[in-house]
Each structure stands twice: as C-alpha cells, then as structure tokens.
Amino acid sequence: MRFRFLVFAVAALALAAAPAGAKPTPEPGGANQARAVVGTLHDVLFNGQARIKKMVLAKPDNSPDESYADDASTTWIVLRALMSNGTPRVLEMTQFSASIIDTDGVAVAAQPDKVRPAGMVTNIPPGGAWHETVLFAVPKGFKPVKIVLVSASARYKSFRIAIAPSDMP
Numbered sequence: 001m002r003f004r005f006l007v008f009a010v011a012a013l014a015l016a017a018a019p020a021g022a023k024p025t026p027e028p029g030g031a032n033q034a035r036a037v038v039g040t041l042h043d044v045l046f047n048g049q050a051r052i053k054k055m056v057l058a059k060p061d062n063s064p065d066e067s068y069a070d071d072a073s074t075t076w077i078v079l080r081a082l083m084s085n086g087t088p089r090v091l092e093m094t095q096f097s098a099s100i101i102d103t104d105g106v107a108v109a110a111q112p113d114k115v116r117p118a119g120m121v122t123n124i125p126p127g128g129a130w131h132e133t134v135l136f137a138v139p140k141g142f143k144p145v146k147i148v149l150v151s152a153s154a155r156y157k158s159f160r161i162a163i164a165p166s167d168m169p
Helices: 002-017
Strands: 036-040 050-058 074-085 091-094 097-102 107-109 120-124 129-139 144-150 158-162
Touching: 050 158, 074 097, 074 120, 097 129, 107 129, 120 129, 129 144
Parallel strands: 036 158
Antiparallel strands: 050 074, 074 129, 091 120, 097 107, 097 144, 144 158
C-alpha cells in the first residue's frame, strides 16, 4: 500500500513540474521524408551507388533534346551534371525521379521523359560516367531552393541538392 502511494506521489509531482502547454519536439523532415545525401550544386555527392558532380543550372540550349522555350506562364530550368558509377560492378540503374522545390515547399516533378538518359542507365563500368540532364517546367516566379533526386532503389539514398540564388541561370 505504501509503495502505491509513493508511485502515485512521484507521478503527481512529475505532472505538476511539467510546463503548462509544452509541445512535443517534432521529428525533423516529417514522417515521410526520404533518406538523402545533402549538399549543394558545388559539391561531389555519393549515395553508395552513383556519384554526382559538376552540377549546374542553365536554360535549355535549343539542341534537339532541349528545344523548349519559356512562355507567358512557364519557365524552363535545366540541371546538368556528371554522374558516375560508384560501385565495383557494371551499373544497371533505373533513372531517378526528379523534383525541384521552392521556398514554400511546393515541388514540381520533372516528367520522366525529361530526365536523360531516359528510363535506364545501362552497362556503365565501375568508375564510368555519363551526362545527366533534367529539364523542369516551372511556373513563372517559381523560386527554387533545392532539387531532390529520388533513387528507384530503396537501398540507396536520394540526393537533396541546395540551390542558392546565385546558382540560377
């Protein structure tokens, strides 16, 4: 009986000592945020499978693969990068899902045919590289702050790439 009273007394003191209206500490990033390698356009990033470097944002260059022009409601932004196989075996990889995110957290996904090479990256030897191009059609006035490249394999982290205002074309 005496033990129950002590447990009750300690619990009552703990509740009384807790600040009124205290809120729990939220988990950073939210419940569904992808695990990611974080960096800037100027970093070399590696997720255990692919290495990305020499990243730059630009306007489309009017080549046959990039013949997109801005219009009254849309602006085109191109991410160009050098990717390489960071594994000790020949790489066969489904392409990333790519999104560009603004200051409010609004994400604009790149259409799958605008992530190039489209579909798959195949037969890349260990250390071998390829040019990655991602075209984003964003609304006029869109102020991007990051690009997220989500790996098709849950085994490998995504890339979360910060964009500074000076990085914009």
